[in-house]
Amino acid sequence: MQRAAAPSSVYHAYDASPAPEPPVRGRLWRVLGWVSIVLSVALVGTSLTAYGFWRRLDGQIDRENVEGRLGDDRPEKLNNSLNILLMGSDSRKGENARYGSEAGQRSDTTILLHISPGGESAIGISFPRDSMVPMPPCKKKDGTTVPAQFGMINVAFSNGGPACTWRTIESLTKIHIDHYVEVDFAGFKRVVDALDGVEICVPRRIDDPKAELHLKAGRQVVRGEQALGYVRTRYVLGDGSDLDRIKRQQAFMGSVVKKATDKGMLTDPGRTYEFLSAVAKSIKADDKLTLSVMQKLAGSLRGMSAGKVRFVTVPVQAYPQDTNRVQFNQALAGPLFRAVREDNKLPEPAPPTPVAAQNKVQPVPPEQVRVAIYNATGTPGLAQRTADQLTERGFKVVKVGTSTKRYARTQILYGVGAERQAARMAIALPGHEPRPGKSAKPGYVYLVIGKDGAALRGPNAAVPKVAGEIRADRDICANS
Template sequence: MLKILGVCLSALIVVTAGAGWWFYQHLNGNIHSFSLDGKGGTEKADAFGRTPINILVMGSDGRTSKTDCKLGGGCSATGVQTGSNADVQMVMHISADRSNATVMSIPRDTMTKVPACKDSASGQSTNGYYGQINSALQYGPACQVATVHQLTGIPIDHFVKLDFSGVVKMSDAVGGVPVCVSDDVYDTYSHLKLSEGTHTLKGVAALEFVRSRHGFGDGSDLGRTISQHIFLSAMIRKFKSAGTLTDPGAVYGLADAATKALAVDDGLGSVKKLIALADDVNKVPAKRITFATMQTAPDPADEDRVVVGAGARTLFSTIAHDRPLTTGSGKKSAAASATAKATATAAAVPASEIAVTVENGTPITGRASAVAAALTGQGFSTGTTTGNAPSPATTTMLAYGTGREAEARTVARALGLPASHLERGTGTGLTLVVGADWPGGTRFTGGGSAPAPADTKAAVSGAHASTADQAKTCAKVSPYKTVTLGGVSMTPSQAYAAARSKPDSDD
C-alpha cells in the first residue's frame, strides 16, 4: 500500500507540474493524521547513521460510516457504530540500508496485555487489561501501536490505517488485483465466491478476498493472513509492471484515492512526508520483500484464541535488530547476499595495512595495550598505537574517517564488535575507544546486551514466509467444513457447488 501510494504521489508532482500546487494542497487535505504520542519506542541508527523504519499497517473493522456499514454488514440493529478493532495488523519493516523489507502479520485473535491508554480524539481510556490484541484500537491508533510494541519489542515509527471502503478504493484505483485460488471457494461469511484459478479482483470483490477467514487455510485468522500476503504481493507486482505512470489522469486518480483511503500518524501527515517514505520503500525490489505471520500456539484458556508461539520471539528479535529474513528454503536472501558482498569488499583491504589508535576509556590499567596486541597478533599493522581516552567511556566505540568504513568493519569483525559500535568520526584514521562495557578479554562480549539472532532461518520457521515476487502462489482453499449454507456445515468448495445460482464475486 505504501509503495503504491508513494510512487503515485511522486509521479503526480512531476506529470502535473503546471497545476502542482493545487493538486498538492488538495491531496494534503485528503490526509487524516493522528498523534502517536511517543508510544512506539525509538529506532537505533546503524554504524552509518541510518535508521530502519517500522510501520504498523492496520485494517479496521469499524462500521463508522454508512458506506462501511454497507460493506461490512452488522449494522442492521445498531446503525452506524463508534469504535473499531484492528482485524488486520502488519508490522512493515524497512531496513536501514533500504535493501530489504519484512511484513509480519499478527493474527487478530492473539491474546496479550494492552497497556494503559487514552484516545486523545474520543477521550476513551483504559487502565490496561489482558485481552485480544485487535481490541486496543478502541482506545485510538496510538494504543494499538503501543500494544504491538509492547508485545514484540519492535520500535514502531508510524502507522497506516485503512477501513473497508479504503480497501475498495485502493483496489479500484490500481484497476484490480490478480489473485489465484487453489479450488472453488464460497465463503458464506465474507461472501467471497470464486472458481478455481486466477481472477482479477477490485472493489467489493477485493474486500471479500482480504476479509475471508473461513475460505482459506484452516478457516481461522491464520489462513487469512496468508491470503492477504498473496493479495498484497500481487498488488505490488502489478503496480511495478503496469504503465500507469505514463497516464497523468490515472496517476492523479491513484494518488487521490490513496490519500483518501488512509489514516496515518503525524509523522506521515503530508504529501511531502509520504513521498519521502515511499521513496525509501520503493528502493526495495519485490524479491527482497518478505511476508511472514507471527508464530502462534493455542491459548490454554480459550481454544478460539492464540498466544505467542515458539519461534515468534526470534522473529521479533530478527526484525528489531534489522536482519533480513529468508523464505525457509535455506537460501540466503538477496539482502544477505548484499551483506556478504559488502563483507568481501571490506576484506579487500589487507589487515596488514590497517593501523588503529586504541584508547583506554576504562579505569582498568592495560586495556588498550591488550586490545592492540590482539590486533597486531591477527596481522594488523604494527603502526597500531595505544593511549588513554580523553574522558571515561561507558560504551566501546570504533570511529572511522572518510573512506575508511571498509577498514573499520574489518577491525570490528576481528574483535567481535557489532556494527552498532561503529561511528563516523571527525579524524582521518581509525580510533577505538575501549569502554566500561568491555572490562576484560580481547574479544568484545557485548557487555550483557542482547545480541541479534544469528539464524534468520529459525526466525521464519512456522511463519509461512514468502516473498513478493512469487507470482504463481495460490491461496489454499480450506478442506474443512468451515462455512454453513442453509444451516448445513460444509467446505467452501462444497458451498460453491451448492450455490450455483449465486454469481461469482468477479462477475
C-alpha cells in the same frame, strides 16, 4: 567471572556500572495498510513528483495527533529504518454501514511494515487478531485511562484507538514505530478499483452469499465487492482459522504490490494519480506522517521491487486456556523482533582483513576471546547490543561499560598475550586494525566503540526466515 580492568591511560575513566539497556478489523486489513508503501513506490517511477501533485495528495489524507497518548516509556530508535503500523478498522459508520451494525471499532488485523534503511527491502509482519497478549494502560481521546490488561490483541484498538494498538505493539516487540495508517472497508474497494482489479487464484469454485462472493476456480482478477468478499470470507476457503486467512490475504497483498509497481502503471501518469488519490482518500494516519516524510520515504524506496518485499506472520502456538486463541511463540518471535529492531544498514564491502590477522598471527576461535566492550559514543545501549551480538557469535564478553570520553573512531586494543584474540576480533569487526593497549590487562581484548560504530561482518541482524512467509513476486497460484 573475572572482570577485565579498564586501561585508564588509554580510555581515561569509565563508569563501573554496565552500559544502560535499551528501554525495554473488517477482516481484510492485512491488505489495506500495505498501500502506504505502494503509494511511495509508485511515486518513484513517475514524473508526478512535482510539489503541486504532492500537495493535492497530502490534502486528501485524514490525520490524527496521537503523540501525547503513546507514553514516555517507548523503545529507542536504533537505526534509520522506517516502521509503519498498518491497521484495518471494522467500523460500520458512513459508507461501511451496509456491512452490518456491530458496535464499536476494532483492528481485527494489525501489520507492522518494516522498511530497511535505504529502502533495501521491506517486510510486513502480521499479528493474528486472536493472539492473547498483555496490553499496557492506554489513554483515550477524552483523557481517561484504560488500565493495563491481558486479552486479545485486537481489543487494544477499542480500548484507545490507533494510539493504544501502537503502544501495545511497541511494548510487545520493543520496536520503535514511526507512523500508523488505518483503512476501512470502503477505502479497500476504492484502492482495488483504482488498480483496475487485483489478480487472485482459488482452488475451486466459490459461492458464498454471506460474503457476497462468487468466484470461478483458478486465476482471475477481482474488483470492488468481489475483492472485499475474497479477503473477508473465513469458512468457504481454507480451514476457517484466522491464520489460514492471513496467508490468503498476504498473497493478495503481494498481488497489490506487483500491480502497483508494474511498469505499465508507473509510466501512465493518469493511472498513477488515480491510484494514489484513491489511497490518500482511503487512509487515516498520524499527523507526523507529513508531506516531507512521504517525499523522503518515496526517495528511499527508489529501486524497490516486488521481489524485495516479504510477508510473514508472528510465530504463534496454542494458548493453553482456550483452544480458539493463540499466544506468541517467544523462542521464534523473539529473534524476529530483534532482527527488525536491529536492522542496520548493510555495511560497505568489508576492507581487507588486517595484516595482523592475515599473516603475522593465527586467530583463535571466538570462544577463546575475552573482550571488554566500552561505549564511547553517548548513544545509550550501544555497548550492550554489540555485546549481545558478539556473544551470539561465541565471544566471551567479560565486561560492558560506558566511557566518559567520546571517540570518533572505534578501537580494538589488546593486552600482552592477546594478539591472536585481537586478530579474531578484527575479523568479526572489519576496518579496525588491533593495536596494543598500554594499560590493557594481559590476555584481554578491549573494544571501544566510537562514533563510526561497530558493524560486524555481514548484516548485524538478518531478518530470519519465517515458516509460511510469502514474497510479493511469487506466482499467485503457487500452492493454491
